Amino acid sequence: MIQYILIGLLILGMILTMYQLYLSNSWTTMIKRKQEQYTNAPSIKSNQKALYHRMELCTLALACVLFVPPQMLQKNNSVAPEFILDDGDAISYQLKNESDMEIAPQKANPLSSTNHNTNRELSKSSPDSISLITMLSNQQELVTVSLEMVDTNARVLDSATFLELYANQEILISKQTSLETCDYIVLISSKDISERELLFKEEEKEYLLCDSMDEICYALSK
Amino acid sequence: MFKIKFSITEKDKIKQVLGIEESQAYEIVLCKCKEDMEEDKINLVFDMDRLDEVATKIQFFTEVKKIYLDGKSEAGEIRLALEDILYIESFGNDIYAYTMNEIALLPLKLYQLTEQLEPFGLIRIGKSCIVNVAHIYAVKPHLNGKLTITMTNKKEIEVNRTYVTSFKNYIKK
Numbered sequence: 001m002i003q004y005i006l007i008g009l010l011i012l013g014m015i016l017t018m019y020q021l022y023l024s025n026s027w028t029t030m031i032k033r034k035q036e037q038y039t040n041a042p043s044i045k046s047n048q049k050a051l052y053h054r055m056e057l058c059t060l061a062l063a064c065v066l067f068v069p070p071q072m073l074q075k076n077n078s079v080a081p082e083f084i085l086d087d088g089d090a091i092s093y094q095l096k097n098e099s100d101m102e103i104a105p106q107k108a109n110p111l112s113s114t115n116h117n118t119n120r121e122l123s124k125s126s127p128d129s130i131s132l133i134t135m136l137s138n139q140q141e142l143v144t145v146s147l148e149m150v151d152t153n154a155r156v157l158d159s160a161t162f163l164e165l166y167a168n169q170e171i172l173i174s175k176q177t178s179l180e181t182c183d184y185i186v187l188i189s190s191k192d193i194s195e196r197e198l199l200f201k202e203e204e205k206e207y208l209l210c211d212s213m214d215e216i217c218y219a220l221s222k
Numbered sequence: 223m224f225k226i227k228f229s230i231t232e233k234d235k236i237k238q239v240l241g242i243e244e245s246q247a248y249e250i251v252l253c254k255c256k257e258d259m260e261e262d263k264i265n266l267v268f269d270m271d272r273l274d275e276v277a278t279k280i281q282f283f284t285e286v287k288k289i290y291l292d293g294k295s296e297a298g299e300i301r302l303a304l305e306d307i308l309y310i311e312s313f314g315n316d317i318y319a320y321t322m323n324e325i326a327l328l329p330l331k332l333y334q335l336t337e338q339l340e341p342f343g344l345i346r347i348g349k350s351c352i353v354n355v356a357h358i359y360a361v362k363p364h365l366n367g368k369l370t371i372t373m374t375n376k377k378e379i380e381v382n383r384t385y386v387t388s389f390k391n392y393i394k395k
Contacts, residue, residue: 016365023363030393031358036245038305038343038356040223043374047360 003065010062017055024048133166133188133198133209148187149200157184162200165207169220176217179210225263227253232270239273240280252276289342293319293326300326304342308373310335310352322375345392347371347381355393 028046035042133147149157182199186209189195199210207220225248226233236252237243250264259265268276289304306321310328317328317335328335336346343355353371360372369381369389381389 020363020365024361027361027363027369030390031355031361033247034343034355034393034395035358036223036247037249040243040245042245043356044358045360047362047372 003068006065007062010058010065014055014058014062017051017058021048021051021055024051133163133186134171149184150187151184152182159186162186166220169207172219172221174206174208174217174219176208176210176219177215178212178217179208182210223250224248225251225260227251227258228270235270236273240277242280291319291326291328291330293328295324295326300324302326304339304344305354305356307344307354308357308375308377309354309379310339310344312350320375320377340392345389347379347385347389349382351379353379 025046025048028044031044032042035044147159147163149159149162151157179199179201182201184200186198186200187195188198196211196213199208199212201208201210206222208217209220210217224242224244226236226242226244228236233244248263250266251258251260252266252268253259254267254269256267259267266276266280290301291304291307292299292301294300302319302321302324308320308322310317310319310332312318312332317330317332319326319328332346332350332352335344335352339352340346344352345355346352353373357374358371359374359376362370362372364370367383367386369386371379371381373379
């Protein structure tokens with residue numbers, strides 16, 4: 001949409017500049033003819049550098065807008081997960097188009113809630129960290145997403161156990177929005193989202209996974 | 223002022239001997255036969271052999287008498303040639319004429335000057351300004367209908383929308 005508006009504005013600018021060039025040319029010609037009635041050497045000069053420069057700029061900008069890859073202007077919607085909220089707590093998601101992720105679904109999503117009485121839907125344009133972990137836990141060969149676990153002493157831990165635990169749990173959105181202390185940090189990075197830090201903490205009845213950027217915490221019941 | 227209807231080599235010689243230039247808006251046609259004559263123009267028909275004789279005759283057209291305006295400058299009373307005046311501007315009741323080097327206070331009213339100077343290429347372009355068309359250096363039309371004129375001394379003068387039409391009509395004459 002932004003691209004179309006830009007193209008429209010630039011074309012309008014070019015048309016107006018061309019009209020001004022035409023006006024400038026016709027005025028210069030008229031005055032030159034008049035001057036020739038009084039003198040053999042007309043003093044008027046065709047000074048259209050500024051207009052030609054503006055025309056060049058418009059053309060250049062138009063070329064840039066036309067040849068900019070559409071991905072740079074639009075976020076990739078192909079992997080947009082759809083969230084369906086169940087009475088404000090339970091969360092389930094489904095990928096709109098799994099083939100776009102270059103993976104074949106191997107099993108049904110274990111995180112899908114079975115009792116959906118929902119009417120509220122929340123769509124996001126790009127996958128967030130939690131949906132990427134979910135995808136990872138379902139499909140471990142996923143090459144576009146990487147996950148790393150670091151403990152508080154900056155030691156890298158094995159993330160396979162975490163993913164296995166994650167895949168078999170029901171995830172709820174916790175009332176808590178942040179964690180002050182954590183057991184370890186889950187670093188997740190993909191081409192769709194830049195590196196994100198998730199804080200993981202084991203509590204008495206549940207595991208908490210908090211995204212400080214989105215200010216949201218997910219609870220995995222034990 | 224002139225149009226020369228001769229071959230290219232003859233044309234160069236004529237320009238050199240007579241000291242004239244061709245222009246798109248011409249009144250005098252120089253040609254070698256009656257067939258080249260143009261209606262509503264002054265036609266001079268001659269052979270190249272008699273070019274020297276034409277040179278003396280053509281002085282009548284080229285040596286136009288200068289018209290002067292009297293005014294007062296810082297140095298005292300001066301006489302300004304009309305062709306040297308770039309523009310005339312009024313400030314209250316005072317009328318100033320600007321040349322490349324001088325500014326003179328004129329003892330006339332702007333409306334009197336407008337009437338008297340229009341046949342000599344000076345046209346009113348605003349409530350308080352008259353410009354000499356021969357000294358316009360550049361013109362810049364705007365999309366809102368206004369016009370900015372740059373004079374040979376690089377002074378920029380704006381033509382109001384109300385005066386653009388009359389200015390255009392004058393230029394087209």
